[in-house]
Amino acid sequence: MSQTHADIGRKRQREIYLAGAGGRRPEVPVAWTELEKAAQSTMSREAWAYIAGGAGRESTMDANRAAFERWRIVPRVLCDVEKRDLSIELFGQRLPTPLLLCPIGVLEMAHREADLAVARAAAALRVPYIFSNQASVPMETCAAAMGDAPRWFQLYWSKSNALVASFVRRAEACGCSAIVLTLDTTMLGWRPRDLDLGSLPFLRGQGIAQYTSDPVFRAQLKEGWNAASGRVEESASGTQPSHEATAGRRPRSTSLSSLNLEIIATALEQKANFPGGLLKNLTSGDPRAAVQRFMATYSRPSLQWDDLKYLRQQTKLPVLLKGVLHPDDARKAVELGIDGLVVSNHGGRQIDGEIASLDALPAVAEAVNGKIPVLVDSGVRGGADVFKALALGATAVCLGRPYVYGLAVAGQQGVEEVIGNVLAEFDLTLGLAGCANGREVPRAALQQQSIVRSG
Numbered sequence: 245m246s247q248t249h250a251d252i253g254r255k256r257q258r259e260i261y262l263a264g265a266g267g268r269r270p271e272v273p274v275a276w277t278e279l280e281k282a283a284q285s286t287m288s289r290e291a292w293a294y295i296a297g298g299a300g301r302e303s304t305m306d307a308n309r310a311a312f313e314r315w316r317i318v319p320r321v322l323c324d325v326e327k328r329d330l331s332i333e334l335f336g337q338r339l340p341t342p343l344l345l346c347p348i349g350v351l352e353m354a355h356r357e358a359d360l361a362v363a364r365a366a367a368a369l370r371v372p373y374i375f376s377n378q379a380s381v382p383m384e385t386c387a388a389a390m391g392d393a394p395r396w397f398q399l400y401w402s403k404s405n406a407l408v409a410s411f412v413r414r415a416e417a418c419g420c421s422a423i424v425l426t427l428d429t430t431m432l433g434w435r436p437r438d439l440d441l442g443s444l445p446f447l448r449g450q451g452i453a454q455y456t457s458d459p460v461f462r463a464q465l466k467e468g469w470n471a472a473s474g475r476v477e478e479s480a481s482g483t484q485p486s487h488e489a490t491a492g493r494r495p496r497s498t499s500l501s502s503l504n505l506e507i508i509a510t511a512l513e514q515k516a517n518f519p520g521g522l523l524k525n526l527t528s529g530d531p532r533a534a535v536q537r538f539m540a541t542y543s544r545p546s547l548q549w550d551d552l553k554y555l556r557q558q559t560k561l562p563v564l565l566k567g568v569l570h571p572d573d574a575r576k577a578v579e580l581g582i583d584g585l586v587v588s589n590h591g592g593r594q595i596d597g598e599i600a601s602l603d604a605l606p607a608v609a610e611a612v613n614g615k616i617p618v619l620v621d622s623g624v625r626g627g628a629d630v631f632k633a634l635a636l637g638a639t640a641v642c643l644g645r646p647y648v649y650g651l652a653v654a655g656q657q658g659v660e661e662v663i664g665n666v667l668a669e670f671d672l673t674l675g676l677a678g679c680a681n682g683r684e685v686p687r688a689a690l691q692q693q694s695i696v697r698s699g
């Protein structure tokens with residue numbers, strides 16, 4: 245998989261068909277809708293709502309797919325595509341393919357091995373894994389399982405600059421080769437599926453492993469650091485969520501006793517999810533305090549362009565901005581010396597009615613004019629989508645929900661299979677479209693659907 249002329253498409257087909265001839269079907273469905281179904285059947289209602297859901301009426305999720313569907317591939321023939329080169333160079337690193345894995349938080353909802361399984365799968369295929377700031381497993385643990393395989397770190401800018409600096413230091417120390425600052429989640433989007441279940445995983449202590457493993461965060465926990473004032477105080481109760489909120493109370497919940505049970509269950513989950521595990525934490529107030537501290541500090545809606553200087557001072561690693569959709573923001577990022585962009589609408593999880601990432605891509609790529617790499621995510625479901633994104637100006641493409649569904653179905657193996665299938669389809673699409681080089685997919689390889697129809 246890591247070689248350039250690896251013929252990965254045909255190899256994967258052969259593998260699957262030969263296994264089929266021996267009576268074995270893929271455990272992880274290849275077809276997208278089947279993969280979705282299989283993943284959903286393994287997950288709790290809360291997990292499915294969190295992972296599959298989006299903002300509002302989920303029209304942005306639909307738009308992401310519609311944007312890919314609108315573009316049709318127009319192949320060229322007789323181009324000698326026997327040997328195909330899928331490799332790219334990104335920030336001085338040679339990568340076997342233009343695919344990376346999106347940062348995705350709270351993966352413990354999909355599978356108990358969570359980020360660790362994804363890290364192992366990504367390393368096996370040498371697909372860079374962008375560790376989420378909301379991971380279920382500390383970045384050091386994932387990095388240790390990856391050898392020298394490429395990984396990046398995704399950062400959410402919390403209210404504490406000291407914590408931001410600490411995350412960046414840790415990312416550097418564990419071999420991450422870029423920092424991706426996500427800008428579209430300064431507040432959590434309005435997500436009806438989660439709201440209707442009254443379910444937010446962080447309140448159960450899920451998805452906060454980067455924080456509870458962080459020395460600065462742990463010290464702040466002891467000191468009573470007040471997020472609102474930025475000062476150390478005896479009590480920060482004014483910034484803490486209510487007891488009910490912490491318990492994850494559901495709308496229209498019925499009896500008082502079931503409510504009490506849920507409060508207890510939530511408290512136990514917080515303790516189980518805190519480093520050391522349930523038994524060690526039974527009598528400790530730290531797990532609850534960590535959740536409260538996290539809720540009070542995790543985002544900073546006041547963030548501005550000027551703040552980026554601080555991040556730049558903390559690291560020599562390339563810094564990418566994720567969530568850029570407007571060409572003017574792209575231009576500004578280039579002016580300020582930002583090293584790369586991820587055109588993303590967070591998989592339609594933040595603003596209902598937002599522009600599709602793929603629709604935003606051409607203008608952003610044009611504004612950047614090749615000065616820095618432009619990555620894209622949101623709605624990528626297969627290898628043909630990767631091809632389309634490259635044709636529209638992307639340097640590389642990030643895969644999101646599909647690998648999480650693979651994880652849910654079959655852990656590490658599931659992630660490997662999903663990535664393998666996407667790459668195989670990309671390799672075949674590239675060749676069948678008449679391109680031998682993934683870095684040179686021409687814009688003319690695509691036409692808008694309406695033009696194809698009328699022609």
Ligand SMILES: Cc1cc2nc3c(=O)[nH]c(=O)nc-3n(C[C@H](O)[C@H](O)[C@H](O)COP(=O)(O)O)c2cc1C
Nearest residue numbers: 295346347348349376426590591622623624644645
């Ligand atoms: C369950 C879930 C959790 C996510 N967590 C994060 C995160 O922690 N940080 C981040 O930058 N983006 C996060 N994202 C957004 C992804 O990085 C990516 O932008 C999105 O999944 C792309 O859309 P797609 O999966 O529909 O292709 C998350 C997405 C999902 C579905």
